[in-house]
Amino acid sequence: MIGSLGMPELLFILVLALLIFGPRKLPEIGKTMGKAMGEFRRATRDLKRTLDTELSAEEASRPANPAQVTPAAAVETPAISPTTSSPTPPATQAPAPPEGPPAADTTPTAEPARDPE
Secondary structure (H helix, E strand, C coil): EEEEECCHHHHHHHHHHHHHHHHHHHHHHHHHHHHHHHHHHHHHHHHHHHHHHHHHHHHHHHHCHHHHCCCHHHHCCCCCCCCCCCCCHHHHHHCCCCCCCCCCCCCCCCCCCCCCC
């Protein structure tokens, strides 16, 4: 049996092809179909062989020593602050305010504009 086709289905297809194409053309069609299937198999085999060759060449070009490859775990991870749940790199943390009394505000304030009346 071919795939999910049973004997009655195959017989029906054969009779239908015989009625449509006739007894003289049916052998020619079968021969053409056989050649097409053989060519398809050869093309598939060649493609598979090419892919296998490329994959083996790529594997051969990779470094053999696993110590040469940088593992992903070796990448430095940012520190997590105990007060926040998001990671913050140490270089971007705000400096702690100085201890002691707060400094007086020395920024100049602009006087409100007067309306000439």
